[in-house]
Amino acid sequence: MPTSEHAEAPASSRKRGESRSRLITAAAQLFQEQGYAATGLSEILDRAKMPKGSLYHHFPGGKVELGAAAMECAGQVLQQTLSARLESRGSSAEAIRAFSQDLAGWLEGSDFTKGCPVATVALEQANGEPDLVAAIRSAFEGVIQALSDQLTAEGRTPERAHRLATFCLSALEGALVLARTQRSSEPVRMAGEELAVLISDSARA
Amino acid sequence: MPTSEHAEAPASSRKRGESRSRLITAAAQLFQEQGYAATGLSEILDRAKMPKGSLYHHFPGGKVELGAAAMECAGQVLQQTLSARLESRGSSAEAIRAFSQDLAGWLEGSDFTKGCPVATVALEQANGEPDLVAAIRSAFEGVIQALSDQLTAEGRTPERAHRLATFCLSALEGALVLARTQRSSEPVRMAGEELAVLISDSARA
DNA sequence: TCCAAAATAGACCGACCGGTCTATATAGAC
């Protein structure tokens, strides 16, 4: 155990942060696999190996607050994965191709239990808890923005870039829906290919 | 057993069919709006104005059986709407454009409570009840097949047609997810436009 | 008309839901 933890973050927040993030991770996984309503607090607590008291200590707002945190976290993972691809590959077309392979890998690696961590809750809560909707909206927005920025940097107009980025996310999200029901990552790989071609073509235009 | 059974549509099935379909319709609407797990039987019964006894009379398998019937019904609606567009418009590109406008209209007309009647349940039950998964899979398959047939008739190879049809459905499904969270039908209209262009281009190739 | 099947009606059940509450343990500040 390190002797000094002071620096900028108070030492007392170390364990606090760890417990919080364990809860968020467990919740995000379960919501991703089976949705928000179908996931009971007891299930989350089991996976996080925590008592109920801790949950309501870290998230006084209960399930909704935890859900919002989980959506925010999931959105960041999505966005960071995409951003990493945008940096490592030069073009957005290649980044989308790689990103779709990431998604396909997630599907296969989880036996098709894990698609988009946000979409399941997005659909069932679209007209539900405002806090959840807000977190979900900003998660999607972040992904679109990241892609849109790159598309703009490649010479497209901001309007066209935003359209294209939204379309890419649409296609990948939908492909994840089909992929999970078909238990095949083919729709996602297909979508990645089609989008890469589309983006390349639109660059030439 | 009596030897009756005559004809194929006995009068006794009129009211029976009506009750069944009222339940299916109510269930399909609620599942579409808020998902399978979040919808209680009492809520379905309220909307259908039926007692619980009737539900278990028509659907001895309970919620799962009703859910499967609702998904099947919803899939047919989706497929018939698309098929109608495929017939009325000559080309698949125009049909997709019109179909996406249908979807956008559904969204706006319901204040964004109604997106794809199948997708919500598809995500939350992807690794859940097998009967539901089967109904959902065949619903999607029917839509893809209808579109794929038209694309093939227009001269594409069956493989290419199937790829393209899957991609179209992916893009529209994903667009519906974004549209509901953004409370705007723009993503759907955009997707329709992009797909129409894509299909037209692929015809020239 | 009469009757069995079909359909409606809803009370009732155990299980589990999200949430509250009190009690205990742990750790950093002084």
Added chain:
DNA sequence: GTCTATATAGACCGGTCGGTCTATTTTGGA
């Protein structure tokens, strides 16, 4: 060491869940 957050721990609550069960009403064929 002592004191006070902070965090862990889990019993407990009212409500609702899906599902079962027993009546009663309706209905169409004989």
